[in-house]
Amino acid sequence: MxxxxxxxxxxxxxxxxxxxxxxxxxxxxxxxxxxxxxxxxxxxxxxxxxxxxxxxxxxxxxxxxxxxxxENISGEQLRGMLTLKRAEIEQQVRAELNRLARIETRLRQIEGEGTLPAHDIVLRTVPAQLVAGLRQSIEADSAVAPLFDELETYVARHKARAARAPLLLCHESEHRARLDLEVVVPLTNAIPASARVTVYELPGIEAACIVFTGPYDVRMAEAAAALFRWADAHAYQAAGPTREVFLRFGADDLGFPLPAAYLTHEPAAYVTELQLPLRRAPARQA
Amino acid sequence: MxxxxxxxxxxxxxxxxxxxxxxxxxxxxxxxxxxxxxxxxxxxxxxxxxxxxxxxxxxxxxxxxxxxxxENISGEQLRGMLTLKRAEIEQQVRAELNRLARIETRLRQIEGEGTLPAHDIVLRTVPAQLVAGLRQSIEADSAVAPLFDELETYVARHKARAARAPLLLCHESEHRARLDLEVVVPLTNAIPASARVTVYELPGIEAACIVFTGPYDVRMAEAAAALFRWADAHAYQAAGPTREVFLRFGADDLGFPLPAAYLTHEPAAYVTELQLPLRRAPARQA
DNA sequence: CTTGACTCTCCCCTTGTGGGAAGGTGTATG
DNA sequence: CATACACCTTCCCACAAGGGGAGAGTCAAG
Missing domain, CATH: 1.10.1660.10 (Multidrug-efflux Transporter Regulator; Chain: A; Domain 2)
Incomplete structure (x- = not known):
């Protein structure tokens, strides 16, 4: 012994x-x-x-x-355990390879710009939510605010405004001269639609997200472009309209139940999240 | 807020x-x-x-x-961190892929035999150690015991026997009719060589190992064959003579300082470890 | 018999996150 | 205005697979 x-x-x-x-x-x-x-x-x-x-x-x-x-496991059970374990490890290897690709992207960014980029892209799942939407083709960004006013007023009249951030869906239109936009606010419960307002469940998505601080200027367009480049570099495709979520924005208090934290009068303090819905792109080569 | x-x-x-x-x-x-x-x-x-x-x-x-x-890290430092992390993840991915290969091997074994094989192959590093060796070409396994007796007696005379297990190196000889074997015992310190006994440091190795219980019969040859098959299946090559380490064996107590745990009179209680030194085989295809 | 090498149990540490208890707060409603 | 209820706080425990160490007991050789 x-x-x-x-x-x-x-x-x-x-x-x-x-x-x-x-x-x-x-x-x-x-x-x-x-x-x-x-x-x-x-x-x-x-x-x-x-x-x-x-x-x-x-x-x-x-x-x-x-x-x-x-518990002298049978060969059958053992095979099941190992097969399951193999699947887990394969999954993990795929995740690690994705991580490597993201690190490569970051390294190239640092090579190019000397430091971390201004925006951080985060992959996350966004749950579905019940919303009211108002879609219209407009010419300039400045036409968005009246749409929100109209929609918020309509929803407030039905007392169905959920205390979450409003958002904007950027539908892709073929004729790019005008913007095909839809303003959206979350609801606590279903309300009747109207001629202009639709009520539906906005689908949950996997999305690449950027949180962006400051006024709606050219830097936001850059951030959106960065999202598309990122999706392309990681073999994703857009799976629906880009979403702009207004986490903090400028608006007169219309009486809807958003906490004051959502509002500011300082454009430099605006906070917006860009969400690009994703789906795996078909592989380009084996 | x-x-x-x-x-x-x-x-x-x-x-x-x-x-x-x-x-x-x-x-x-x-x-x-x-x-x-x-x-x-x-x-x-x-x-x-x-x-x-x-x-x-x-x-x-x-x-x-x-x-x-x-600590607003410089781009240079950040690049270093990410490069390091990339190396870690690559290392880990390689390890996981190896693991997958081992799982595949196991699954095939279970498919073939219906249950776990009798032996478990373990990859480990074996440290270098100072030893005395006595090499001779012999005809039958039964000639090994006298060699051990001779070597142990020689080492005991110099009071240099370390309390570790003796082993046998199976050198590959071209003419396979005879076995080119070397019996080896570990030393506590260097002693003079003799005409028949050499003293040297047995190199440390990476080895695939099987621990084998029971008498030295045909099952041991099967275990050795299993080692070679395993090495081949995992793209390894032999890197030196196979080692048989006698963890518990039959011997009269010669007065050397091995704990009684190393000895038994019951061949069914013999414990032997087969070690196959390994080195990565050159890749067969990209 | 002493000494030094081992061994025992018990406790804390790791990493990033979840769960829960006990007790204090904020706010909407009656 | 009281109260209920949702929410918040800190503190403790848990995970997996061990590592490190303290304090106390044991073994074996000289």
Missing amino acids: FKIGDFSKLSRVSVKMLRHYDQLGLLKPAYVDPFSEYRYYSADQLPRLNRILALKDLGLTLEQIARVLD | FKIGDFSKLSRVSVKMLRHYDQLGLLKPAYVDPFSEYRYYSADQLPRLNRILALKDLGLTLEQIARVLD
Whole structure:
């Protein structure tokens, strides 16, 4: 019988781990002195320890290994466990490769600009929400505010304004001279539509997002362009109209229940989130 | 100003994480009520939070992110961090791909045999050690015991026997009719060589190992064959003679300082580790 | 018998996040 | 204005797979 230190040298497994495996019931010592509590291992416990190491090497958790070893799992079940584990690892490898691509993008940005870019693109899931929308083709950005006024007034009359940020959908129109825009506000419950206002559930999306601080000037267009470049570089396609979410904006208080935190009179303090809905682009080459 | 719950909804970051980031100094609330200790966030903290999420997405730890954000790191340093992180992730991806290959091997074994194979192959590093060796070309396994007797006696006379397991090196000889074997015992310190005994440092290796319980019969040859198949399947080459380490074996007590745990009189209780030194095989195809 | 090398248990640390308890606040409604 | 209820606070525990160390007990050799 080996004391734990000798068995540790024999097996190249640390004393800490041997004690840990004992505690988990993975590998009980062949004998424990009842007075000194010393653990004594026998050489023929090495195959079991090796099996533990081999299974650990495949990525199984110690708990799973205990099940495999002690509940003499059938070959079928074991195959299922390994197949599942393989799927998990494949998933993880894909995630790591994506991460590598993002790091590459960042590195190129730093090469080009000498530092971090002004905007950070974040991939996130945006939940679906019930909204009222008012869509119109307009000529200039300045025509947006009256649309919001009209929509907010309509929604306020039905007392259905949810205390979340309003947004703007930039529909793609073929004739680019005019902008095909839809102003949207979230609702607490369904209300009747009107000739101009539609009520529907805005779908949840996966989106690349940029949060943008400051007035609606050329830098916002740059941010939007950066979103499209990013999507392209990471093999995504747009999956719906771009969304501009007005997290803090300038408006007279119309009496709707938005906390004051949403409002400011300082254009430099405006906060807008650009969301580009995404879907995986078809692979370009194998 | 938003209370933490509202800011959490706005940013889709859990309240728990916001508090955690506050505690780490990553994102302090814009204002903390001195009486209620309530945290209040401003919408224009969203860009910083987004930067945090973006950097986290690249795999940086929260501590690294704090350094990037607060010690306004130069582009050069940032590039270094990302390059390092990229190397780490590439390393990890390689490890995961290896793991996938091992899982595939296991799955095929289970398909073929219906259950886990009798032996578990473990990859480990074996440290270098000072040894005495006695090499001879012999005809049958039964001739090994006298060689060990001779070597142990020689080493015991110099009082240099280390309390580690003896081993056998199976040198590859061209004429396979005879076996070119070398018996080896570990030393505590250098001793003079003799006409038959050499003293040298047995090199450390990376090896695929199988621990094998029982007498030295045909199953051991199968285990050795399994090692070679495994090495081939994982694109490794042998890098030196196969080693058989006698972790528990039958021998009369010759007076050398091996703990009794190394010895048994029961062949079924023998424990032997087969080690196949490895080196990466050249890739077969791109 | 002493000494030094081992070993024991117990506790804290890692990372990023979730869960929950006990107790204090803010606010909308009756 | 009282009260209910949603929300907030801090503090503690948990995860996986161990590492590090303290304080106390044990083993073996000289």
